[in-house]
Amino acid sequence: MKKMDISTILASAIHESKNQVGTLLYQLQGLKESLPANNANEKRITVIEESLKKLNDEWVEYLYLYKLASNGYELHVDKFLLDEFLDDQVFALLASANAKNLELSYHCDSELTGFFDERLMTAVVGTAVYNALRFARSEIQINASLEYDFLVISIEDDGQGFTAKQEDEEFLESNTGLGLYFAKLSASAHVCNDKEGFLRKEKSTGLGGAKLAIYLPQ
Amino acid sequence: MRKSDFSSQKALLIEDMAEARIMQKKMLSDFGFETIEIAMKAETAIDLLKTQSFDVILSDYNLGNGKDGQQLLEEVRYSKLIPNTTTYLMVTAETSIEMVMGAIEFQPDGYITKPFSQAVLQRRLSKLLETKHKLIDVNQALDQKNLPKAIAEAYKVMEKYPSLEGKCQRVIGECYLEMKEYQQAKSLFSSILVNRKMPWALFGEARACFYLNQLEQSENKFRQLMLDNRFFVSAYDWLAKIKIAQKDNKAAQVILVDALERSPKNLLRQMELGRLSLIIEDYPTAEFAFRRAVSLAKHSCYNTPEVYLNHLLTFAKLSEKTPISSRQKETFQITLKKVHQLFFDDPSVRAKSYSYEISVFLNSNEINSAKNTFQLWTQDVEAGIAVAPTDKQSSQYTLAFEV
Numbered sequence: 001m002k003k004m005d006i007s008t009i010l011a012s013a014i015h016e017s018k019n020q021v022g023t024l025l026y027q028l029q030g031l032k033e034s035l036p037a038n039n040a041n042e043k044r045i046t047v048i049e050e051s052l053k054k055l056n057d058e059w060v061e062y063l064y065l066y067k068l069a070s071n072g073y074e075l076h077v078d079k080f081l082l083d084e085f086l087d088d089q090v091f092a093l094l095a096s097a098n099a100k101n102l103e104l105s106y107h108c109d110s111e112l113t114g115f116f117d118e119r120l121m122t123a124v125v126g127t128a129v130y131n132a133l134r135f136a137r138s139e140i141q142i143n144a145s146l147e148y149d150f151l152v153i154s155i156e157d158d159g160q161g162f163t164a165k166q167e168d169e170e171f172l173e174s175n176t177g178l179g180l181y182f183a184k185l186s187a188s189a190h191v192c193n194d195k196e197g198f199l200r201k202e203k204s205t206g207l208g209g210a211k212l213a214i215y216l217p218q
Numbered sequence: 219m220r221k222s223d224f225s226s227q228k229a230l231l232i233e234d235m236a237e238a239r240i241m242q243k244k245m246l247s248d249f250g251f252e253t254i255e256i257a258m259k260a261e262t263a264i265d266l267l268k269t270q271s272f273d274v275i276l277s278d279y280n281l282g283n284g285k286d287g288q289q290l291l292e293e294v295r296y297s298k299l300i301p302n303t304t305t306y307l308m309v310t311a312e313t314s315i316e317m318v319m320g321a322i323e324f325q326p327d328g329y330i331t332k333p334f335s336q337a338v339l340q341r342r343l344s345k346l347l348e349t350k351h352k353l354i355d356v357n358q359a360l361d362q363k364n365l366p367k368a369i370a371e372a373y374k375v376m377e378k379y380p381s382l383e384g385k386c387q388r389v390i391g392e393c394y395l396e397m398k399e400y401q402q403a404k405s406l407f408s409s410i411l412v413n414r415k416m417p418w419a420l421f422g423e424a425r426a427c428f429y430l431n432q433l434e435q436s437e438n439k440f441r442q443l444m445l446d447n448r449f450f451v452s453a454y455d456w457l458a459k460i461k462i463a464q465k466d467n468k469a470a471q472v473i474l475v476d477a478l479e480r481s482p483k484n485l486l487r488q489m490e491l492g493r494l495s496l497i498i499e500d501y502p503t504a505e506f507a508f509r510r511a512v513s514l515a516k517h518s519c520y521n522t523p524e525v526y527l528n529h530l531l532t533f534a535k536l537s538e539k540t541p542i543s544s545r546q547k548e549t550f551q552i553t554l555k556k557v558h559q560l561f562f563d564d565p566s567v568r569a570k571s572y573s574y575e576i577s578v579f580l581n582s583n584e585i586n587s588a589k590n591t592f593q594l595w596t597q598d599v600e601a602g603i604a605v606a607p608t609d610k611q612s613s614q615y616t617l618a619f620e621v
Binding site: 015018019021022023025026029030056060063074076077078079080081084088091092111113115119192 | 237238241311312313315316319320331332333335336337338341345380381383384414416417446447448449
């Protein structure tokens with residue numbers, strides 16, 4: 001038998017699983033609607049729902065990661081109003097943050113626009129926020145601004161922040177490393193006038209915790 | 219965010235999977251849509267769109283065996299079956315999104331990836347409708363075919379809402395192309411490309427170059443587009459046009475055959491291949507292309523007599539060279555029957571159909587059948603329901619019948 005490329009097999013397996021998560025989510029939605037309001041199980045159902053949503057977002061991340069890594073991702077850059085884009089991201093992730101009693105907000109100039117691939121950046125922001133959910137004490141912020149020829153989207157929290165040791169451990173032991181790798185590939189897929197996108201891991205001056213900044217050439 | 223009012227709006231939901239259909243319908247009715255029509259496949263949707271107008275169309279990309287959501291969108295936009303003011307939202311999966319985004323020429327107003335919650339759909343729809351509302355004067359001018367007004371309105375919108383700049387510039391460029399102001403179109407698209415390699419601008423520039431007869435430049439741009447976007451099959455059609463303009467019909471045919479291997483269900487492309495193959499006298503390819511076109515035509519916006527008559531014509535041409543097989547004769551009869559059923563009220567269609575039938579009979583040495591058909595034709599001419607044979611046809615038939 002001809003040997004098949006294992007990453008391709010995994011990618012299609014993930015795709016299958018993702019579809020099943022989708023079906024589960026739909027069924028859960030139906031179940032939710034069939035139950036009376038304010039019932040005892042509502043909270044538990046929300047937890048399941050949020051977990052499934054996260055699982056779905058992770059599968060999407062892995063699929064894009066596979067495509068980026070195998071040069072199969074076609075970048076579709078368009079111009080977006082950051083106010084709208086970040087509002088969408090907060091809307092999608094707010095329930096997950098609230099479930100952990102964390103605040104999630106975004107800040108940017110209401111006129112700020114930028115060029116990027118919406119699907120990819122949605123996945124990157126999602127990954128970064130899910131990661132921040134694990135470390136933040138009370139608050140997560142998404143900020144966007146223009147720095148010279150780069151649009152900067154940053155995800156900041158009030159947790160312990162990045163430390164050298166933590167980084168290595170994370171890379172080996174949890175999916176954070178994979179998430180960072182994904183964010184890095186996504187940033188560098190954005191190229192404009194010979195300038196490439198990149199990541200910066202810093203300390204958040206506003207919140208004191210970690211800050212992951214994604215630089216996208218404009 | 220301002221809550222949209224859906225209560226005066228009509229929605230069309232196109233989804234083949236029962237479970238998803240039921241749920242999406244529930245979502246839409248919860249939003250308060252006045253009416254919600256349902257289609258389970260593209261062909262039904264087209265029939266509905268021919269008789270009704272909708273404010274919102276929510277269509278799945280995957281629609282089972284028939285046309286997919288993107289093909290449906292292209293067809294209804296191309297044939298102007300839906301106005302520019304209608305909002306088209308495509309429901310996609312991770313695998314199909316690339317096909318939608320790569321299409322460039324005909325893109326939906328927005329897309330939403332499965333799975334999505336009711337809240338997400340509501341938000342997406344509200345935002346799209348808001349954007350459509352901002353562009354209403356532009357789109358109404360487009361629907362009225364008042365292109366100078368559309369351009370003027372687009373400039374106004376651009377000034378008021380800078381985030382819609384791209385959309386407006388695109389409309390302006392497309393208007394210039396349609397108004398045959400190619401130089402103006404080209405400079406607009408080029409100026410956009412200086413800052414950013416937007417595929418739609420490159421597509422516009424490539425077409426402007428084509429019309430300005432800068433064929434090599436045009437070809438390079440189309441090749442670049444194909445390289446960047448695997449799913450942009452329309453680029454093939456333009457390359458074929460370039461080859462035809464360069465009088466290389468054979469190369470054009472090869473390109474079209476290649477494109478059709480990628481998307482065999484494209485009726486207009488099948489027609490183009492058929493016409494081109496007739497010109498270079500490759501009748502077997504022409505017959506095959508028009509046969510596919512005939513089978514695609516029925517549930518499409520392009521169900522015109524031309525499709526069927528061209529198919530009949532290929533048999534007249536085929537039989538000139540070699541006798542046609544009984545199977546081919548059967549195929550000819552099937553299409554002939556369709557012409558009788560669908561288009562025989564048109565006197566010129568009737569005449570053309572008779573003439574092809576006579577040619578096939580004559581080429582197959584079935585003189586009596588040819589005579590019978592000619593007799594029918596003559597009767598129809600006398601009854602005023604068919605156009606008379608041309609002088610050339612009459613003398614040709616008289617000569618043939620005498621032998």
